[in-house]
Amino acid sequence: MDSFETGLYIHIPFCRRKCPYCDFYITTNGKWIDQYCSALIKELAYLKHRFNPILKTVYLGGGTPSFLPLSCLENLFSYISETFEINSNAEWTIEINPEDVNTELISLLKNSPINRVSLGVQSFYDEDLRFLGRTHSSREALLTIEKLKPIIPNISVDIIYGLPSQSSREIIQTLELLKNLEIPHFSAYLLTIEYRTLFGVMARQSILSIDENKQAELFTILVEKSENLGYIQYEISNFALEKSFFSKHNLLYWLNDNVLNAGPGAHGSWTAPNLALMRWRRINRRNIYLWIEAYMHTTFPFPSVSYEFPLSTKEFFNEVILNGLRTMWGINLLWLKTVFPERYVSDLVAQAKEFIDSGFLSLCNESLILTRSGKLYADYIAASLMIP
Ligand code: SF4
Known part of the structure; x- marks a missing residue:
C-alpha cells in the first residue's frame, strides 16, 4: 500500500478494577503488563511495515493508559516518534484517571509529545463516583485538573449522566463548574446498561433500573445549558468551547477517515487509497493472552488475532449514516452521491422525508442534520435511515 495519512489508536487494556457499567475490553491482571508493552512495540512495527503511515493523530485509550509504568509509556512515545512519520501538528491524546496523576506522571507528560489529555472524571459528586465504582474522589479530580492545566491546557473531561439519582440541578452545576474551570472540551456519556457488566446483572435481577424519560430530560438540559455556556455540541456526546478544541482523533471516526489500531480489542478502519468505495476494517481479538502470543511468537501477518x-458497500453506507448523523455537519448528500450508488441516496432522501416533516431532521445545504428534538432519537432515526 502507498503511504497514507491516518490516526493511530492504541488500546491499553489495564485497569485497577472493573467499573460496574463498563463494557470495554480490559483486564485487572497486571501480570501481563511487561509482555503487553513488548508485544505492543511488535504490533506497531507491523503497522509501520504493512501501511507505512503518516500519523495525523496518536490516541492512547483504554482501559487506563495512566496505569502503565512510566518506563513503558516513555518507551512507547520514543518508539512512535522515531518509527513513524508524524505530521508536525499531530494531536497526541492520552486518557488519564485522576488517581494516577502524581509528580512523576506530570513530569513525564511535560517532556512527552502528548498535547491533549482526556480525563476520566465521570462526576464531581462523591456519591455518584461511589455508585459508578470509581476509585477517585471529586476533590482528587479537581486537584488533578489544577495540576494538569499549566502543562497541557487542551484538557477534555469525561462525565457520565443519566444516573438513577441524578437531578437536573446536578447537571447544571457540573456544566457551570466545567466552564468556571475553563475546561475547553468535555464528553458527556449517557449511562447505559450493557449486558456483560455488573450493572447488566443487577438490571436483570431488578436491583437497578434506568428511567429513560428522565434520561431524555437530562439530555435536553445538558444540551441547552452547554449551549448557554458557549460550548459547541459538535457531536452528540462531545462539546467544545472552540473549533480548535474539537477532538481531531475522534473526528477521524465520525468523518470516516483512517484510523489504524494496536492492542487487544482495538478496532481500525481505513479507505484504501484510490478506491473510494473500498473501506477496510481491522479488529484485534479481545484476548490479551492470545494477542501477546501472536505478536511475540509468530511471524507476520499474525492472522490469528488481527482480522x-x-x-x-451497504455496510460502509450504513456506517456513514450512523456516524454522520451524530455530528453537527450531518450527512452530506452531495458527497454521498460521489461515493455510493444513486439509488442508495434516493432511498435515503425518501426515508428522511418523514423525519424532516416531523421536525426531527433538517435539510440544510444538501446535508441531513438532526434538530435538537431529533438528537433525542438519534439511534432510532439512524436505524430507520440505514439500508436493512
Ligand atoms: S470505565 Fe474506564 S476505568 Fe473503569 S473499567 Fe472501564 S476502562 Fe477501566
Whole structure:
C-alpha cells in the first residue's frame, strides 16, 4: 500500500478494577503488563511495515493508559516518534484517571509529545463516583485538573449522566463548574446498561433500573445549558468551547477517515487509497493472552488475532449514516452521491422525508442534520435511515 495519512489508536487494556457499567475490553491482571508493552512495540512495527503511515493523530485509550509504568509509556512515545512519520501538528491524546496523576506522571507528560489529555472524571459528586465504582474522589479530580492545566491546557473531561439519582440541578452545576474551570472540551456519556457488566446483572435481577424519560430530560438540559455556556455540541456526546478544541482523533471516526489500531480489542478502519468505495476494517481479538502470543511468537501477518476485511458497500453506507448523523455537519448528500450508488441516496432522501416533516431532521445545504428534538432519537432515526 502507498503511504497514507491516518490516526493511530492504541488500546491499553489495564485497569485497577472493573467499573460496574463498563463494557470495554480490559483486564485487572497486571501480570501481563511487561509482555503487553513488548508485544505492543511488535504490533506497531507491523503497522509501520504493512501501511507505512503518516500519523495525523496518536490516541492512547483504554482501559487506563495512566496505569502503565512510566518506563513503558516513555518507551512507547520514543518508539512512535522515531518509527513513524508524524505530521508536525499531530494531536497526541492520552486518557488519564485522576488517581494516577502524581509528580512523576506530570513530569513525564511535560517532556512527552502528548498535547491533549482526556480525563476520566465521570462526576464531581462523591456519591455518584461511589455508585459508578470509581476509585477517585471529586476533590482528587479537581486537584488533578489544577495540576494538569499549566502543562497541557487542551484538557477534555469525561462525565457520565443519566444516573438513577441524578437531578437536573446536578447537571447544571457540573456544566457551570466545567466552564468556571475553563475546561475547553468535555464528553458527556449517557449511562447505559450493557449486558456483560455488573450493572447488566443487577438490571436483570431488578436491583437497578434506568428511567429513560428522565434520561431524555437530562439530555435536553445538558444540551441547552452547554449551549448557554458557549460550548459547541459538535457531536452528540462531545462539546467544545472552540473549533480548535474539537477532538481531531475522534473526528477521524465520525468523518470516516483512517484510523489504524494496536492492542487487544482495538478496532481500525481505513479507505484504501484510490478506491473510494473500498473501506477496510481491522479488529484485534479481545484476548490479551492470545494477542501477546501472536505478536511475540509468530511471524507476520499474525492472522490469528488481527482480522482484516473489507466492508460491503451497504455496510460502509450504513456506517456513514450512523456516524454522520451524530455530528453537527450531518450527512452530506452531495458527497454521498460521489461515493455510493444513486439509488442508495434516493432511498435515503425518501426515508428522511418523514423525519424532516416531523421536525426531527433538517435539510440544510444538501446535508441531513438532526434538530435538537431529533438528537433525542438519534439511534432510532439512524436505524430507520440505514439500508436493512
Ligand atoms: S470505565 Fe474506564 S476505568 Fe473503569 S473499567 Fe472501564 S476502562 Fe477501566
